Amino acid sequence: MSKFIPVNEPDLSGNEKKYLQECIDTGWISSEGPFIEKLESGLCQQTRRKHAFAVCNGSAALELAVKAIGIKPGDEVVMPTFTIISCALAVIRAGASPVYVDADPHSWNMKVEDIEPLITERTKAIMAVHIYGITVDMDPLLKIAKKYDLKVIEDAAEVIGQTYKGQPCGSFGDISTLSFYPNKHITTGEGGMVLVNDDELAERCKSRRNLCFGKTDRFVHQELGWNFRMSNLQAAVGVAQLERLPETLKKKRKIGKLYHHHLEGCESFTLPLKQTAYCENIYWVFGIISKDDSRDAKWWMNKMKERGIGTRPFFYPMHLQPALQSNSPKENNYPESEKITKYGFYLPSGVTLCEDRISTVSQKLIG
């Protein structure tokens, strides 16, 4: 039997080992170490942001971002329902309420045209989350934010290296966040980043990431922070990954292109968009949607598992999350998110996936 093809495998073939060895040889293993600064300045350059703060994961980055921009109990944050729970948790843990927007059936991103009617006196921010490799349409979103004087949080976890109208993701709005989980375009094992331009906001992020230690009296704390620090060991891996980002993006686009080549014309699935008016798909994952009502994502994923292929379901919308019922609207009207959740899943999409495997996965799917 041929080997199981997992949904993702990280590529650690560059300077990762060398830089880790350097950490061990020099003793820099905590969050104070040269690779942290290298990773932060590298990502500032990549995203054209002024400040970057490495943190322990992307969920922590969101929590830090939401609090740092001043979201308080009673506030509302408009955000997609079709996303990872980390986005809603960050809002809820700040004591605020998420207000959900349905997904666009084609791009799978939040429908920007649905945002404005949801704005109330309590709305303080919009959270834009780029989904699976296509960006949110940022210009109209930023226009709405400006009109109503709202903050914008950009979750760019899935689109490191992607651009919107030529401008790098991670550079939009007041604050952006990244994740470096192993399926991301840059991994540190576990890790994340907060990116900002404003100096005062940067100070708040820096302080809150590190327990808000006192400036003059170290152990006297004026505010509540977290220990969200990243270690120099993790950053060492990240720096090696960042060196290969252009290559990684090229590979991801090639994977997407090959899947399209094998699956185009297949009646059973809707394939991801190749591009929109403002971006070319970066294929963080290659998501597909079953068109057959009698064969939902679970049916296909079981079939693929039996055939030795790993897959993952699409996100489960926030408004249906059992854990979030007390924070969810009474009336649900998110048909597109519910549909893509029921019928959508993604194929192996990791950067190490070779041409032969893409062909095998495609044959197992439609053969």
Ligand SMILES: Cc1ncc(COP(=O)(O)O)c(C=O)c1O
């Ligand atoms: C859009 C998005 N935001 C946030 C996260 C959370 O990142 P982490 O797993 O590093 O906490 C993820 C994780 O996959 C994600 O896809």
